C-alpha cells in the first residue's frame with residue numbers, strides 16, 4: 598500500500614515552481630531519504646503531504662485519502678521541522694505533555710529515556726535551551742510519537758555529531774521494533790546512507806531519482822586502473838564521471854559487471870549514495886525533459 602501518493606502535483610509560488618509535475622508513491626514501513634539541493638522542493642513536498650499547504654495542481658493522497666482537514670489522516674502524521682517553535686513559557690515537560698495528547702501512539706517511556714539520553718531535563722524552559730538541545734526536543738517528539746507517518750525535515754540544526762548518531766541509532770532501533778513510514782530530509786547524505794531504504798531525489802521541483810537504496814547503490818561502480826584498460830572497459834557503458842591521473846584513470850560507470858572488471862585486473866570500489874545524488878543533481882540542470890531514474894521499488 599502507498600502511504601503517500603502524489604499524482605502530477607505542482608506547486609507554484611508566484612513565478613516560482615517549487616514542485617513541477619511530481620508523481621510519487623511511497624510505500625509503507627520504509628525509511629525514505631528525501632534528498633536534493635537547496636530549494637529543490639523537499640520542504641514543499643512535505644508541507645503538501647502534511648496538508649500544511651495546498652498543491653496548485655494534481656492529486657494528493659495520504660493513507661489513501663485527501664489529507665486536507667482530514668483528522669483521520671492527520672492524527673497519524675507527525676512532522677518535525679528544522680526550526681520547531683514552542684510557546685515562550687513551555688518547559689520540556691509541557692512539550693511532551695502536548696505531544697502525548699496529540700499522538701495516539703505516544704510512548705512516554707521512550708520519550709523519558711530519550712530526554713535522559715540527550716542530556717535534557719524535563720523542567721528546563723525550552724526557550725533557554727541551546728539550538729542543538731531544542732532540535733533534540735523535536736527529535737524526541739518525532740521518535741516517541743510513533744506516528745505511522747513521520748517526517749523529519751532537517752531535524753538536527755545545531756545537534757553535534759554524537760547527538761546526531763544517537764538520533765540515527767534510536768531511529769533504527771525503534772523503527773525495527775515498531776515499523777512505520779518515515780521520511781527523512783537531509784543534506785547529510787553520508788550520515789544517513791546506511792539507514793535509508795528508499796531514495797527520492799528532487800531537483801528544481803522534479804523527481805530525479807525514485808529508487809530502492811540498495812539497487813541505486815549497486816547501479817554503478819568506480820573502476821580504476823591503467824587508462825587504456827579502463828577506457829576499453831568503459832566502451833560499452835555509461836560513464837557518469839571520469840578522472841584522468843597520468844597513465845591511470847578512475848571512472849564511475851553505470852551497469853558495469855564487477856566480475857568482468859576484476860578479470861581485467863581493474864580495481865573496483867562501490868559508489869557512495871552521496872556521489873550518485875551529486876551526479877544526479879548536477880546533471881539535472883542540463884536535462885529539462887528528463888525521465889526520473891526509477892531503479893527498482
Ligand SMILES: Nc1ncnc2c1ncn2[C@@H]1O[C@H](COP(=O)(O)OP(=O)(O)OP(=O)(O)O)[C@@H](O)[C@H]1O
Nearest residue numbers: 610613614615633634635636637638639640641642
Ligand atoms: N512560502 C514560499 N513563498 C515563496 N517561495 C517559496 C515558499 N516556500 C518555498 N519557496 C520556494 O520554493 C522552492 C522550493 O523550496 P523548498 O523550501 O521546498 O526547498 P528545499 O528543498 O526544502 O530547500 P532546502 O534544502 O534549502 O531547505 C524554492 O525556490 C523556494 O524559494
